[in-house]
Amino acid sequence: MKLTIQSIHFDAADHLKEYIQRKTEKLDTFFDRITDGEVFLKLQNEIKGANKLVEMHLRVPGETIIVSKQGATFEEATDLAVDTLKTQVLKYKSKLQAKA
Numbered sequence: 001m002k003l004t005i006q007s008i009h010f011d012a013a014d015h016l017k018e019y020i021q022r023k024t025e026k027l028d029t030f031f032d033r034i035t036d037g038e039v040f041l042k043l044q045n046e047i048k049g050a051n052k053l054v055e056m057h058l059r060v061p062g063e064t065i066i067v068s069k070q071g072a073t074f075e076e077a078t079d080l081a082v083d084t085l086k087t088q089v090l091k092y093k094s095k096l097q098a099k100a
Helices: 014-029 074-099
Strands: 002-007 036-043 052-060 063-071
Touching (some): 014 036, 014 052, 014 074, 063 074
Antiparallel strands (some): 052 063
C-alpha cells in the first residue's frame, strides 16, 4: 500500500514514519484491495498530556475511511487509529461480501 505521511508544523523523525508504515501495512492482511492512504500528524499545543493527533485516510474502492485518534505519543495514537481502521476495514469488507 502506498502511504503518504505528513507532519503538520514539525518534522517527524524517520523512526516514527517507519513505525507508522509498518503498522498500516498490516491492514493489507485484512483487506487486499486498499489502494493508498494518507497520515496526518499534528501537535495540539492547547491540550496537555494527550496532545498528539494522528488522522488517517484510507482509500478503498468507492470509499475513503477516515479515523482520527489522540494519544500521549504518536505511537500510541497510531496504535489506536490502526485498531479502529482494522474494525472499519472489516466492516467494509463484510458489506461488500453481503452485496455479492
